[in-house]
Amino acid sequence: MNALQQLIRHRMAENHWSYGDIARRGGLPRSTVHNLATLERLSRPPRPVTLERLARGLDVPLDTVRGAAATAAGLHVWQEPVSDPEIEVMVAGLAKLSPEERRHVQALIRSLLNGRQQQD
Template identity: 50%
Template sequence: MPNTLQEMIKKKLDQKGWSYSDVARRGGISRSTVHHLATSAQLAQMPQQTTLEGLARGLGVPAAPVLRAAAEAAGIQVYFENAPKNTDPEVDILIASVQKLSPTDRRHVAALVESLLQAGESQAG
């Protein structure tokens, strides 16, 4: 069963008639990275934020939903603080459950959360 990130990529490819190479070129990331993210049911670790931002650019979608979908694909449980049910995909707060993560992966999650919070503050101001 595909994860949310795989579904997101497949939907955009189908809608636009794009290839992995098209997405890679548009996002400034490698074709092999796009292929890996599109075909891996479970990611071994959270991809770098710059990689996910490139994927979002390549797909022509906001970064926040891509970041959340990648976190879920990496096995990070996410929930949204102070958010109503059926949250808008632009919500910027991501809280991860880190009990099963390595110290390196925890640092990636912390950087992701910090980035999302900063993005929210700049949009509000």
């Protein structure tokens, strides 16, 4: 079970909620809540508005839902605060890239870091 499934199912059990209850509370279609709770692996995180509504429906902080959704989609969540606006722009831009483009960016970063380690 992935992190988003665990979060949804935990909140359902804890509060005796159904998929419909969460959907009504968050303003989402019941089918969306059901799919997020039953899909084993997300190909990508849900849209930001879906995450916001799911957080409202589950009555948990948005960052909790974002982190669980990212993990469920195989992404790593950066927990450190970012004070450099260039980094914020780059990270936000990654969401607009296709999975193939993100793999290229990841390979470039690894290559740059490996080159730096060899120089040290």
